[in-house]
Amino acid sequence: MTQPASATPPTCSGATCEGKLAANYGCGADAYGIAGYGVADSNFPDPENTPPKIHGELMYSPLCDAVWGEYVTINPNDNHQIVMFVSDQYGGPYRTVQEQVNGLGGWQTTMVRWTTNSIKYCAIHDGVDPDVNHDARYGGLNVCSRWR
Numbered sequence: 506m507t508q509p510a511s512a513t514p515p516t517c518s519g520a521t522c523e524g525k526l527a528a529n530y531g532c533g534a535d536a537y538g539i540a541g542y543g544v545a546d547s548n549f550p551d552p553e554n555t556p557p558k559i560h561g562e563l564m565y566s567p568l569c570d571a572v573w574g575e576y577v578t579i580n581p582n583d584n585h586q587i588v589m590f591v592s593d594q595y596g597g598p599y600r601t602v603q604e605q606v607n608g609l610g611g612w613q614t615t616m617v618r619w620t621t622n623s624i625k626y627c628a629i630h631d632g633v634d635p636d637v638n639h640d641a642r643y644g645g646l647n648v649c650s651r652w653r
Contacts, residue, residue, distance in 0.1 A: 515569045522571040522616040524602075532569035532616065538562040539572070540650035544628055546580055561587060563626040563650050571616040572653075574604075574626045581609045585646050590625045590634055591617050592652075599634075626650045 515522075515531040527533050544559040561576045576587045583606050592599040604614045606628070617624065627634070627649035634649075 515566070517569060517571070517616075519570040519618045519620065522569050523618060524615045526613060527564070527566065527569070527571070527573050527616055528613075530569065530616075532566040532571055532573075533564075534566075535568045536564045536566040539565045540626065540653050542626075542628070542648045542650050544578070544646065544648055548582075549579055559583070561626060561628050561648075561650070563589075563624060563653060565619060569616070570619050572619050572622075572624055573616045574602075574614040576606060576612040576628060578606065578609050578612075583608060585628060585630050587612055587614055588627050588629055589614055589617060590627065592623045594621055594623050596623070623652050625652045 513531050517525060517530045522530060541560060541562040546559050549558050559578045559580060561574060563572055564575055565572050574587050574589050585606055586603050587606055588601050588603040590599045590601055602614050602617055604612055606612050628646060630646045
């Protein structure tokens, strides 16, 4: 009897995962969503909104000690940024990890270390944290997860 092949172990952990795509380093196998958001889009109404047709999820891999943002859209005209705001776990200034969304499909940010950081994951129009700059809000595109 042939034994099933075991999953390839991750090839990065914590700080060594920074700036890398999860799929390329074996971090997706044990990943699960820890926070997320739905995006309201009047071009694609979804009265039940379960699950939202356009949504983002902050993914966490315990084996890699890393998080990244995943975003799915059915809107071929989607054009904005998905951004993780990353701060020290005890607060302070933040840095951003972002990816440009251009059209329908699935999009991902690169990874950041989990255990030493707090992260908020957003879909935004102009690169500015909508919770800090309320003038940056733009037609429902500026949505975020809670800080984790």
